[in-house]
Amino acid sequence: MATIQSLAGENEQHPDVALVERVRGGDVSAYDELVRKYERQVFRIAQHITQNREDAEDVMQDAFLKAYEKLEQFQGNSKFYTWLVRIAVNESLMRLRKRRTGKMVSIDEDVETEEGTVPRDLADWTPNPEQNYTQSELAEILRKTIQGLPHGFRVVFVLRDVEGLSTEETAETLGLSVPAVKSRLLRARLQLRERLSRYFRRKKGGEK
Amino acid sequence: MTCTEFLAQLDELIDGAVTTEMRADLRDHLRGCEHCEVTLNTTRKTIEIYRSHEIYELPASLRERLHAAIMERCKRGC
Numbered sequence: 001m002a003t004i005q006s007l008a009g010e011n012e013q014h015p016d017v018a019l020v021e022r023v024r025g026g027d028v029s030a031y032d033e034l035v036r037k038y039e040r041q042v043f044r045i046a047q048h049i050t051q052n053r054e055d056a057e058d059v060m061q062d063a064f065l066k067a068y069e070k071l072e073q074f075q076g077n078s079k080f081y082t083w084l085v086r087i088a089v090n091e092s093l094m095r096l097r098k099r100r101t102g103k104m105v106s107i108d109e110d111v112e113t114e115e116g117t118v119p120r121d122l123a124d125w126t127p128n129p130e131q132n133y134t135q136s137e138l139a140e141i142l143r144k145t146i147q148g149l150p151h152g153f154r155v156v157f158v159l160r161d162v163e164g165l166s167t168e169e170t171a172e173t174l175g176l177s178v179p180a181v182k183s184r185l186l187r188a189r190l191q192l193r194e195r196l197s198r199y200f201r202r203k204k205g206g207e208k
Numbered sequence: 209m210t211c212t213e214f215l216a217q218l219d220e221l222i223d224g225a226v227t228t229e230m231r232a233d234l235r236d237h238l239r240g241c242e243h244c245e246v247t248l249n250t251t252r253k254t255i256e257i258y259r260s261h262e263i264y265e266l267p268a269s270l271r272e273r274l275h276a277a278i279m280e281r282c283k284r285g286c
Contacts, residue, residue, distance in 0.1 A: 028283055035278055040266050043274075047264040056264070057274060064278045119215075119247045126249045130257065142263045161255050186219045193247070193254045 016080040023071055035064055038081060041163055042088045048158045049092035051147060052099070059095055063088040078172070082165060086173045089155070117187060125200035132200075145195045153188035160185050209237040214244045222252055 016037075022030035039060060046059035067074075067084050074083055130138055146154060159170045160181070171181045214237050220226045221234055238245050266274075 028279070031282055032275075032279055035275060039271060039275060043266045044262075044264050057270070060274055061278055061281075065281055068282050119243070122243050122246045124246045124249060126253045129253070130261075135261075138261060139263045142258060142261055146258070146263070157258075162258055182219065186215075189219065189222075189251050189254060190215075190247075192258070193251045196254055196257075197250065 014079060017076060020071065020074060020076070020080055023068075031068060034080070038084055039064070041081075042084065045085060045088050045158060045163065046092045046095075048146070048162075049089065049151075049155060050095050050099075055092070055095045055099065059088060059091045063091045066091065078169075082169045082173060085159065085163070085165065089159075089173055117190060119190060119194065121194055121197035121201065123197055123201035125197060129196075129200035141196070141199050145192060145199075148195060149188060149191055153184050153191065156181055156184040157188035157192065161189070209233055211237075211241060211244055214238075214241070215247070218248065218251065221248070222255065 016034065019030045019034050023034070042063050043056055043060045046063070047053065047056035050056055050059060063084065067087050070087075074080065133141065146157070149157065155174060156170060156176075159165045159173060160167065165173065167178055167181050167185070170176075170185075171178045174181070176184075214234060217226060217230065217234060221231070226234065238248065
């Protein structure tokens with residue numbers, strides 16, 4: 001074990017690579033570390049996609065179990081986290097399909113909407129709209145707002161802006177082209193901005 | 209530069225992916241366009257607010273339960 005860790009240090013590999021190697025060598029406690037490291041993110045992504053608490057719990061379990069089973073297939077040319085996110089996204093979409101039987105659920109369909117492409121609400125509610133709300137009020141506003149986004153925009157925004165994947169990683173994870181991710185990201189950001197403006201501009205004007 | 213041209217570069221500007229020359233052009237536009245300045249500031253804030261607020265929290269008790277279930281299955285070889 002020490003050998004693997006010191007080798008990892010010399011090559012400046014991502015710490016996850018050493019953990020993955022330990023799991024492959026039969027050390028389940030190393031997987032425990034990986035689960036602890038990423039369970040919140042996986043749960044969040046699943047909740048954003050399925051929009052259902054029970055489904056998100058199931059997805060979180062299934063994604064980690066599937067990743068464990070498939071660990072031999074993990075090549076190491078992408079980050080473990082990105083690889084795990086891809087599994088979590090696929091599990092979430094499968095869960096969504098089950099729930100909406102007969103209805104296609106896909107993230108690669110083009111989203112036909114012009115909403116938000118031209119900014120209309122131009123009230124300046126920066127710098128601190130948060131201070132007008134309690135944590136739970138704000139969380140509710142943020143949830144409602146993001147839930148209203150088209151599915152294909154929401155996933156891109158969550159992976160790219162909330163979970164911090166790069167544009168390329170987001171494209172790879174979702175099976176989209178880089179230009180498609182860029183176009184969706186811009187529209188997602190602008191739509192969210194527009195929708196948040198409806199809440200924040202009112203409060204800023206002193207209306208309750 | 210028009211507002212439409214500015215918007216086309218908005219993501220690159222926010223993500224710090226514009227060239228020095230382009231950045232100067234965008235700054236020039238911002239100096240004379242309050243609308244684009246508001247759009248830029250509020251879009252930045254939108255991203256920041258989603259990044260810094262946990263809207264789907266995983267409560268500790270649930271986390272422990274799910275975690276235990278995962279590890280139990282892994283130890284049994286899934």
